[in-house]
Amino acid sequence: MKYSVVIVEDHILLSQALAGLVADFDKFKTLYVCKNGKELLTRFKDPKNIPDIVLMDINMPIMNGIETTAIIREEYPQVNVLALSVEEDEKTILKMLRAGAKGYLLKDTEKSILEHALEEVIETGYYHTKDVTNLLINSLNPKKEASVILKDREIEFIKHACTERTYKEIANMMCLSPKTIEGYRDAIFEKLHLKNRTGLVIYAIKNKIFTP
Template sequence: MTKIRLLLADDHPLIREGFRSLLTKNERFELVGIAENGKELVELAGSLSPDIILTDINMPVMNGMEAIEQIHKLYPNVKCVILTMHEEREYIIKALKLGVYGYILKNIERFDLEKAIIAVYEGGKYFSPIVTNILAESVVRPEQAPVAELTPREKEVLELVAQGLSTKQVADKLGIGTRTVESHRVNMLKKMKVNNTAELIRKSIEMKIL
């Protein structure tokens, strides 16, 4: 029987050990490596040639989403699966846009985890039930009212804000004043018809602006 080569990435030692223990109990699986951050994950993806990567989202140096984006460009045959506690809709939507083969919550049972890995290896996809429900709700939601188009400068500000930069950091990066940055932010909230920055980023991801 051909072994399924797995690469695991998580920054928490106890979680890494827990999933290492689960994965090595199945004789069909071969855990070829474990990464502690996104940068290490990209490097190991190249040197170990796994079939499937199981990665968390929030990790130091480089997060899981950024790592997946690089891996898909460098090693398109590797199948990436998110393994996380995050069940927020914006994370799920962004992961789907990156082309992940699965989105699994960490409270998954061992049997279901094994089923998910095998399904992905055989060409399918796997999403935890809660994730599937969230996706279903997204499909049945009524169409949102159209929004005004953002200017190129507003998009620049939005991208930097989405990266977690403060108003001053955005201003310094773009060589503009903090009041100008704040003005752009207020205008974007009005155009996108949202109430705060978190909603602005979420809606921008949904509309593929980010």
Template sequence: MSESQISVYLVDDHPLVLEGVKTLLHPEADICVVGQANSGPEALAQLPAHPEVQVAIIDMNMPLMSGVELTRMLRTHYPQIRVLVLSMDDEYTQIREVLDAGGMGYLLKNTTREELSTAIRTIAAGRTFFSQEIGNTLLQHSAAVGTTPVNLTAREHEILRLIAREYSNNLIAETLFISERTVETHRKNILVKTNSKSVVGLIQYALRHKLIP
């Protein structure tokens, strides 16, 4: 494996799925599967030997430990690993559990090689990724929750729009000619005002109330 490759670890209790994912990713020169496990406990036992792992692709429904439980464990003990969940289910409650546990992506198991590899690259870069079906589920649920939008300051509106464009704190600071610490403070205030637990939730809120185009 070269330093430029994204190292991926797979966790699924179905060997056929593991082989299928590896086969899908094999043609991708910048992605390398460095390990796999059939359960959450097995993954946690093996990961100390794989400090290079950047992205973990996890099955949602597994015996011994669910995908949500494993995601929580990884976010606690291996915060450098970004989690992408694979599932047969696009139910909102389940998607929300994954996001609250710290997952950065959610795909259905009917995904294509192009979508899977794009998701891995996106998550490895620190951004979230959802298949179109999952994105639609999130937006539909957001639209069904009608609340009065909070009052954001002009500066908070500016920062919110840049967050929606996936700008980093550093890039926002450079764009608005303010310090990165000031950006972080505004970001926290926006999350508190909108009662959002994550950037994903914040974007949902902003779309629902037409705060961003």
């Protein structure tokens, strides 16, 4: 018995090449190929067309791989989706995995790795390369930014800066010279990695220093 594989790829020559490649694997057979997600889901209406694995491209017309994978996860949970794409962008990879893909491979993957990935998906339910595994770990445990400690006078300045007062007016309210206030501003911008007053207001609201 061979496991069935469907290839969803909008480039005809590539889809045919993949179909031939999969057909050469001992444990797998190519059931059919589709040009996009909509065509695949239409074929799925016939139970005979539902495969064990879908090799899914991402960038396709009409319905892309991420949309299609999310629908498969909800309506056909027994089908394993293995992404096969040229996209190396981390955000795209994470979107595809979160949509329900059981693995992610690049199209320049070697034949032996593709075969191994298909086998792993059947046996364990997923296949992740080392890079994808690290990406998933980092997405679950994002690096925390170093906490910034603001002095009381800096916080007071920030609160004033969130109003329509000019720096000269802020200097008068804080009983400081305009030059000193400019020093506060520059030091805070550098400490918080900000470029302008607008960014400071957004930071203050986000960190509950100022309530509009």
